[in-house]
Amino acid sequence: MKSRQIPYKIYLSEEEMPRYWYNVKAHMKIxxxxxxxxxxxxxxxxxxxxxxxxxxxxxxxxxxTDERIEIPEGIRSFYRTFRPSPVVRAxxxxxxxxxxxxxxxxxxxxxTSGSHKLNSAAAQAYYAKKQGLKSxxxxxxxxxxxxxxxxxxxxxxxxxDVYMVKVSSEQKPYRKEVIRTYGANVIPSPSDTTAxxxxxxxxxxxxxxxxxxxxxxxxxxxxTTPSCRYVLGSVLDHVLLHxxxxxxESKTALDKYGITPDVIIGCCGGGSNFGGxxxxxxxxxxxxxxxxxxxxxxxxxxxxxxxGKYAYDFCDSAKTTPLAKMYTLxxxxxxxxxxAGGLRYHxxxxxxxxxxxxxxxxxxxxxxxxxxxxxxxxxKCEGILPAPESAHAIRVAIDEALxxxxxxxxxxxxxxxxxxxxxxxxxxxxxxxxxxSDYIPTDKDLAKGFATIPEIKx
Amino acid sequence: MKSRQIPYKIYLSEEEMPRYWYNVKAHMKIxxxxxxxxxxxxxxxxxxxxxxxxxxxxxxxxxxTDERIEIPEGIRSFYRTFRPSPVVRAxxxxxxxxxxxxxxxxxxxxxTSGSHKLNSAAAQAYYAKKQGLKSxxxxxxxxxxxxxxxxxxxxxxxxxDVYMVKVSSEQKPYRKEVIRTYGANVIPSPSDTTAxxxxxxxxxxxxxxxxxxxxxxxxxxxxTTPSCRYVLGSVLDHVLLHxxxxxxESKTALDKYGITPDVIIGCCGGGSNFGGxxxxxxxxxxxxxxxxxxxxxxxxxxxxxxxGKYAYDFCDSAKTTPLAKMYTLxxxxxxxxxxAGGLRYHxxxxxxxxxxxxxxxxxxxxxxxxxxxxxxxxxKCEGILPAPESAHAIRVAIDEALxxxxxxxxxxxxxxxxxxxxxxxxxxxxxxxxxxSDYIPTDKDLAKGFATIPEIKx
Numbered sequence: 082m083k084s085r086q087i088p089y090k091i092y093l094s095e096e097e098m099p100r101y102w103y104n105v106k107a108h109m110k111i112x113x114x115x116x117x118x119x120x121x122x123x124x125x126x127x128x129x130x131x132x133x134x135x136x137x138x139x140x141x142x143x144x145x146t147d148e149r150i151e152i153p154e155g156i157r158s159f160y161r162t163f164r165p166s167p168v169v170r171a172x173x174x175x176x177x178x179x180x181x182x183x184x185x186x187x188x189x190x191x192x193t194s195g196s197h198k199l200n201s202a203a204a205q206a207y208y209a210k211k212q213g214l215k216s217x218x219x220x221x222x223x224x225x226x227x228x229x230x231x232x233x234x235x236x237x238x239x240x241x242d243v244y245m246v247k248v249s250s251e252q253k254p255y256r257k258e259v260i261r262t263y264g265a266n267v268i269p270s271p272s273d274t275t276a277x278x279x280x281x282x283x284x285x286x287x288x289x290x291x292x293x294x295x296x297x298x299x300x301x302x303x304x305t306t307p308s309c310r311y312v313l314g315s316v317l318d319h320v321l322l323h324x325x326x327x328x329x330e331s332k333t334a335l336d337k338y339g340i341t342p343d344v345i346i347g348c349c350g351g352g353s354n355f356g357g358x359x360x361x362x363x364x365x366x367x368x369x370x371x372x373x374x375x376x377x378x379x380x381x382x383x384x385x386x387x388x389g390k391y392a393y394d395f396c397d398s399a400k401t402t403p404l405a406k407m408y409t410l411x412x413x414x415x416x417x418x419x420x421a422g423g424l425r426y427h428x429x430x431x432x433x434x435x436x437x438x439x440x441x442x443x444x445x446x447x448x449x450x451x452x453x454x455x456x457x458x459x460x461k462c463e464g465i466l467p468a469p470e471s472a473h474a475i476r477v478a479i480d481e482a483l484x485x486x487x488x489x490x491x492x493x494x495x496x497x498x499x500x501x502x503x504x505x506x507x508x509x510x511x512x513x514x515x516x517x518s519d520y521i522p523t524d525k526d527l528a529k530g531f532a533t534i535p536e537i538k539x
Numbered sequence: 540m541k542s543r544q545i546p547y548k549i550y551l552s553e554e555e556m557p558r559y560w561y562n563v564k565a566h567m568k569i570x571x572x573x574x575x576x577x578x579x580x581x582x583x584x585x586x587x588x589x590x591x592x593x594x595x596x597x598x599x600x601x602x603x604t605d606e607r608i609e610i611p612e613g614i615r616s617f618y619r620t621f622r623p624s625p626v627v628r629a630x631x632x633x634x635x636x637x638x639x640x641x642x643x644x645x646x647x648x649x650x651t652s653g654s655h656k657l658n659s660a661a662a663q664a665y666y667a668k669k670q671g672l673k674s675x676x677x678x679x680x681x682x683x684x685x686x687x688x689x690x691x692x693x694x695x696x697x698x699x700d701v702y703m704v705k706v707s708s709e710q711k712p713y714r715k716e717v718i719r720t721y722g723a724n725v726i727p728s729p730s731d732t733t734a735x736x737x738x739x740x741x742x743x744x745x746x747x748x749x750x751x752x753x754x755x756x757x758x759x760x761x762x763t764t765p766s767c768r769y770v771l772g773s774v775l776d777h778v779l780l781h782x783x784x785x786x787x788e789s790k791t792a793l794d795k796y797g798i799t800p801d802v803i804i805g806c807c808g809g810g811s812n813f814g815g816x817x818x819x820x821x822x823x824x825x826x827x828x829x830x831x832x833x834x835x836x837x838x839x840x841x842x843x844x845x846x847g848k849y850a851y852d853f854c855d856s857a858k859t860t861p862l863a864k865m866y867t868l869x870x871x872x873x874x875x876x877x878x879a880g881g882l883r884y885h886x887x888x889x890x891x892x893x894x895x896x897x898x899x900x901x902x903x904x905x906x907x908x909x910x911x912x913x914x915x916x917x918x919k920c921e922g923i924l925p926a927p928e929s930a931h932a933i934r935v936a937i938d939e940a941l942x943x944x945x946x947x948x949x950x951x952x953x954x955x956x957x958x959x960x961x962x963x964x965x966x967x968x969x970x971x972x973x974x975x976s977d978y979i980p981t982d983k984d985l986a987k988g989f990a991t992i993p994e995i996k997x
Contacts, residue, residue: 095548193922
């Protein structure tokens with residue numbers, strides 16, 4: 082065992098918890114292109130977005146100037162029920178690998194939703210309540226986001242309708258039950274509660290639904306219900322902003338011990354957790370204050386950064402949202418059915434896309450069997466059963482640490498452990514039974530997705 | 540919101556973590572009666588127990604003199620991966636209840652096993668490794684204990700066979716998968732791997748198994764396999780000893796703020812978590828240093844303290860273990876099928892039984908629908924989805940706080956939140972669907988159980 086000057090876990094006191102989110106856009110010399118209204122082709126205004134999102138979230142979405150955006154006491158108060166989260170020194174993983182690298186991870190899974198999603202759910206529910214709204218809607222696939230928003234809605238006293246992809250609500254009945262326990266209404270989608278749902282049901286009787294359809298239903302329900310708004314769990318700038326508590330806490334904790342990471346690694350689905358983890362470090366980097374390597378990790382089966390196009394595209398597969406300029410596989414792209422866990426989004430946060438495009442971020446894609454190898458060896462020595470999503474970052478952190486073992490470099494590696502795998506055990510079963518396979522889309526597969534990217538006249 | 544001088548969560552630093560377990564027996568004027576060998580009727584010696592348990596655990600089991608028993612660095616090292624656990628001030632619950640009482644809880648659910656069970660699993664696996672053993676066996680019903688021991692066995696590099704009640708392994712396939720992911724072998728019981736299992740299978744083909752049968756198989760496997768021992772997750776003195784980290788951490792945390800609880804509440808199944816929570820406070824009480832009220836809470840459907848007999852009985856329903864003097868419903872007692880979650884043990888820790896018999900502990904029984912009411916209102920304001928077991932303590936803590944609201948007493952209430960409800964969602968579903976019923980055994984039901992208590996000549 083190495084010496085223990087740095088504790089196994091670094092916790093912050095309540096006084097040390099962030100009072101501001103970190104708006105990395107304040108330091109970006111080139112901002113990402115604005116959202117476009119798909120009907121007019123013109124940039125979305127606040128008024129365009131108001132029927133869908135809370136006012137405060139829209140202001141945050143459009144803010145490119147203020148580095149610090151205050152976290153209201155009403156949100157910090159709820160944050161105290163599940164934050165601060167620890168930065169853990171992975172002593173046992175280091176020992177198992179025999180590496181000279183130092184590995185740290187920020188663990189966001191110690192709450193009932195099981196992931197970092199609660200950071201933004203808390204903020205968005207708070208702002209809805211403050212605006213005098215009565216209810217929220219959202220969609221959920223695997224259910225982590227739906228759970229997080231149900232917890233936040235219960236805390237702030239808001240009604241919530243969660244449109245859950247029908248096949249998920251049937252395959253993950255217990256996830257559905259957590260959401261119901263927090264008082265939210267779970268509606269298997271497609272449903273007969275919206276015109277969009279009824280249309281799909283008429284065209285495809287007996288369909289198991291899709292995330293695209295669930296989004297359409299949730300948005301329709303929000304825009305047709307008084308005092309109701311829609312809430313999204315990733316991709317958008319304000320969601321990434323709320324997730325910067327991850328990076329801010331990490332930085333405060335590591336700064337106490339004089340540690341600046343050489344590499345920061347996060348898994349990338351919509352990009353909000355990775356963006357939140359790196360934000361304050363990236364802000365420093367953009368100001369020439371560090372030279373950290375930032376690595377976003379995505380599944381080989383859904384490789385939006387590494388193999389996607391940088392283009393305007395819809396945020397949903399039902400083509401109902403504004404257009405965002407981002408790395409995308411095409412809003413019609415569907416990851417293979419053998420793909421486990423989340424990270425199955427066709428696009429990527431516009432902020433992450435811009436930073437990647439400008440060379441500040443490196444992206445890697447990994448195959449899922451290697452991801453699960455990493456997950457299981459991590460679980461056995463560090464105790465925590467990771468979410469498959471998080472295990473993408475573990476995979477690359479282990480690979481980096483093994484490189485250090487070869488070269489003798491004593492790199493300091495920080496990665497984001499976004500959640501636990503308690504609700505992904507069907508995937509672990511596949512792995513344990515030796516039945517997990519990998520899938521890498523062919524260029525032809527990708528071409529089909531690219532064909533669904535809309536033509537936009539600049 | 541009340542003022543926040545006491546933080547929402549009190550964490551200890553690694554230096555403040557306990558270096559010793561607390562052996563409450565050192566302060567008990569009357570010790571519990573010794574285990575008896577059922578064949579001879581004489582007290583069990585170390586030699587009687589050695590084929591089944593690790594040597595070090597037996598020494599701890601029989602130690603009635605040393606208040607402090609050192610936690611070896613090899614265990615403290617593993618403890619650091621999931622400890623210290625926080626003492627939480629339940630500000631939001633207090634606010635919701637409008638009580639003038641202060642409510643605190645010690646949360647043991649922030650690890651992959653989801654409960655306090657890992658505290659003893661870690662210790663027992665470490666001692667097995669230290670003794671040069673190669674493998675362990677145990678039984679598991681709902682699976683929390685099996686998961687905890689699988690995690691500890693993976694950490695220390697031991698093989699593990701978990702005999703899982705067949706019907707549970709079928710109804711909780713995901714629990715089984717967590718255990719497998721940590722590398723343990725899950726054997727649905729009854730199985731053909733032991734003589735005990737084969738006998739049951741022959742007599743009752745197609746049976747779903749029972750905990751009693753699983754214990755018999757696990758003990759047989761341990762005693763017939765070289766370098767193998769059996770491990771138990773509750774009831775025994777050494778298990779309770781390992782659980783005293785809960786009470787020691789709680790006391791260190793609360794002492795920092797000058798807080799001594801007026802009431803300490805814990806749920807009681809086998810009694811090890813409750814015993815571990817109260818141990819250091821009880822030690823002080825036995826020395827006349829405090830006047831704390833200790834309340835053990837059990838299900839109305841399995842009321843060993845409140846309606847059981849104080850008698851020598853077998854620890855398992857298969858009648859293979861030594862006899863323990865304890866409060867018992869009879870080793871043949873089976874709680875009603877509608878009973879959710881754990882706390883379904885027929886007996887009670889001999890230490891807890893003795894302290895209860897001598898008037899140091901109060902016991903209450905509660906009905907499960909009221910337990911789930913408490914669980915859900917706790918989840919909505921404090922965020923954590925509690926295990927049904929833990930919610931027994933929540934129920935009584937809420938009732939105590941509501942009494943304070945009536946009387947104006949500003950009692951300080953501490954309760955043990957032993958785990959999360961992630962793997963108990965079938966029970967939550969029943970509750971959410973309004974299909975949960977209560978069951979209180981009649982005196983006639985109890986008489987049937989009492990009839991299975993063996994006759995012992997004193």
